[in-house]
Amino acid sequence: MLNKIANCPDLDLLRRNTCEENDIRVTICDELMENGALRRDLIAILKIDAYYSTSRMPEPPKSIDCLIIIKTGEREFGLTLVELKKAPGSGRARQLKPGRIKPKFDNTIKQFLSGEFAHIFMNSAYxxxxxxxxxVTNRTRTIPLKQERKKTGSSGFDAKRWYTFMGKEYEFERIPPDEAWVGTGLA
Known part of the structure; x- marks a missing residue:
C-alpha cells in the first residue's frame, strides 16, 4: 500500500512529515522514525485537506486534516483518520459541534478512501x-468527558460517533493531544 501511495502522483503530493495544525499534533513513535525523518517503508502521513482545497476545486467537500497509514504486518496496514481541532479559550465557540466535524470524516471515508482511491485503500490484496x-483536541483537557456528560446528559457526539468502512462499523474517538501517538503496535 505504501508503494502504491508513493507511485500515485495525487497521493504522493499529499505526503507530510507530521500531522499537525494550530499547535495540535499527533506524536509519531521513534520506531517509525529514522534520523529524524519518517520511515517511508513503514508510515505515510497524507494531508487530506490539501487534496480537498479551493486551489484544486471551486467548492471542495469538507475533509479531515490527516490520514496516517502504518504498516503493521506483511500486507497489513493500520489507518488513522485525524481531525485536529484547537478549541478557543472561552465562550460558545469553544463547543465542538458534531455537525461540523462528522461531515469531514464522512466525506473522507466515502469520497477519498472508498471512492477516488478505493483501488488502494479498499484493495483486497491488503x-x-x-x-x-x-x-485530536485540547478541548478534552478543559472539560473532562464525564463532567460534560453529567452537565448535558451526553457528549454531543454520542449519537454521531459511528462510521462504516469496508462493511465494519468503527467508533469515533475524541483524544487529547498528549495521548495522540501512533506506532506499529496499533492492532
Missing amino acids: TISDFRLWL
Whole structure:
C-alpha cells in the first residue's frame, strides 16, 4: 500500500512529515522514525485537506486534516483518520459541534478512501488491521468527558460517533493531544 501511495502522483503530493495544525499534533513513535525523518517503508502521513482545497476545486467537500497509514504486518496496514481541532479559550465557540466535524470524516471515508482511491485503500490484496477515527483536541483537557456528560446528559457526539468502512462499523474517538501517538503496535 505504501508503494502504491508513493507511485500515485495525487497521493504522493499529499505526503507530510507530521500531522499537525494550530499547535495540535499527533506524536509519531521513534520506531517509525529514522534520523529524524519518517520511515517511508513503514508510515505515510497524507494531508487530506490539501487534496480537498479551493486551489484544486471551486467548492471542495469538507475533509479531515490527516490520514496516517502504518504498516503493521506483511500486507497489513493500520489507518488513522485525524481531525485536529484547537478549541478557543472561552465562550460558545469553544463547543465542538458534531455537525461540523462528522461531515469531514464522512466525506473522507466515502469520497477519498472508498471512492477516488478505493483501488488502494479498499484493495483486497491488503488487510486493514486497524481503523481509527480521531478528533485530536485540547478541548478534552478543559472539560473532562464525564463532567460534560453529567452537565448535558451526553457528549454531543454520542449519537454521531459511528462510521462504516469496508462493511465494519468503527467508533469515533475524541483524544487529547498528549495521548495522540501512533506506532506499529496499533492492532
